[in-house]
Amino acid sequence: MAPEDGFACPLLAQIVEEIQTAFAPILGRNSFRYLGGFKYDDALSTGTNTHADNSIVNVNFYIAPDEANLDPASGGMEIWDAAAPDIQTMRRLNGNEELARTFLQKAGATRTVIPHRANRAVIFKSTQLHKTDNFRFKDDYLSMRINISLLFGQFAAGE
16 A cells, blocks of 8 residues: 555654654665555465666565464565666666576675564665565454565665
């Protein structure tokens, strides 16, 4: 869900403001740009494919309860230490999982898996390739995997 779909409320605005204050040294002059909420049913979806975001800093946090996650070693995200060098490459990689995997292999990229934990925030350079980790959550509606992504700054050529 995105703001244009109705995913906007005072609490989300407060979270953005508090993140901007608490993480000002990380965010620098990169202002809030966009947010998205993602709720996944593991019987119907595997989450996002490997991609990079068109921003500078990504703050991704989980709100599903820990007891909903049936595999505590997983369920969060995978992040590689390789970033899209420019907008054109990002667009090509984001639309093609096989091309993204080849890019990561040629770059000698190392993958880090961050397991799901309720209220855990992961902050990273948005142009780093990342994806939803494998997950298995309880199958009731309130236990589905939920994360919120906040994007700060605008990625430009040469960054």
